[in-house]
Amino acid sequence: MKNKEHEEGTALSDRSWAEPYKIKMVEHLRMTTPEQRERAIGEAGYNTFLLRSSDVYIDLLTDSGTSAMSDRQWAGMLLGDEAYAGSSNFYHLEETVREFYGYKHFIPTHQGRGAEHLLSRLCIRPGDSVPGNMYFTTTRHHQEAVGGVFVDVIIDEAHDPESEHPFKGNVDLGKMRSLIDRVGADRIPYLSLETNVNMAGGQPCSMENIRSVCALCHEHGIPVQLDATRAVENAYFIKLREPGFAGRSVASILREMCSHTDGCTISAKKDSLVNIGGFLAVNDDDLAERARNLVVVYEGLHTYGGLAGRDMEAMAIGIAESVQEDHIRARIGQVHYLGQKLMDAGVPVVRPLGGHGVFIDAARFLPHLPPEQFPAQSLTAALYVDSGVRSMERGVVSAGRDPKTCENLLPSLELIRLTIPRRVYTQAHMDVVAESVIELFKRPEHISGLRMVYEPEHLRFFQARFQPVVPASVVATGADAQSIGGRQEDEQ
């Protein structure tokens, strides 16, 4: 594996490098035939969320809760103190969160959305505007569920998959200022500041931007709540790309990022290398007190928040491992290894490559499909049938509907995400994935569009069902693909 951006300044600059761990236990994968996969995706309503994992070969649906724990984390599981109240694992985790993230108060939750729920309920009043640097599905859902109105304040470059801006997660200070002018600071309960913005393709914020946007908000008395789910990955990009940070440790960059803000919600299923867990951490004493009161209602006592003692122990150990330089370099290096292969073959991907996955621009990959035929959803189904690789749609299905008009929201990005679990797959798996995507890219006209035949009320992408616009038999045989739509040769 060679990768220039990750090797500069290391002794490895002219040598290949490999994963900084070895495999101690293996999990067998089931190999399937194309016919079995055709059947499986049909039964799943062409929604990769509804596939059984035993039908999947390489699972790139998400990096959420899918990472491999270390031997030390597994050893920690045996140290679970399953007391209902005051578990020693809680205190270990609290101390770890304080050490690495720096906030004063820590409240565990069963996962990230549990923390988002508490924060939204405690801070947002009906009609409030809640600005964010793009949205995340569950975050926005909880904000809207309590009457908040989400306002996107990310820089325009984030919506352009070809922009090479190194910090596409940045907040546009002009947009933030004009929101404050328009609605008044007292109708803005907080800025929801996401690190390594998921929906933009895993794109980081710069320290400069975090510092200045926090200064602007604080000037107006508006707190900044970090969605620090992928803050460690963001810290690594700051180290690589932002002048003045090359010599700093990822751990110290993370601490500095958090130090500008007032609190955070975290899904520990990402950076923190565990299969379940999350937390809310805040500096404000009063907010912490109210959160401790509310967590009892929805998650569990404030010293376990829906988690077993062993889960909290694994999380404490995982957080410490997550900021280690060799870990984070290899983690993002693997994502970029796959991304580089796709870029070399001309596959349209979101640039620059992000932290947790490679995002393919399905609108450009499948130019013959109109947005109403869900190009990204269609591509996830086709990729699965081709090779058993499971990916996720991040486009019009995920965006959902406008809560007021009930119209489909048409996001500027129609993407599929190849999300890489941490420490799970090898470079050889990445080669298999790249070959499958490239194969499909050579004959996109064989891929049929989809129509939605079942639409759930909430977060529809999880459970919606589809059917091909063109019957599967026609697509499978590739019969006269030209007559189905034909490839648009003028597409760049």
Ligand SMILES: *Cc1c(COP(=O)(O)O)cnc(C)c1O
């Ligand atoms: C996954 C995720 C969440 C939600 O966390 P869960 O643990 O899945 O509930 C929130 N924000 C971001 C950025 C995420 O990636």
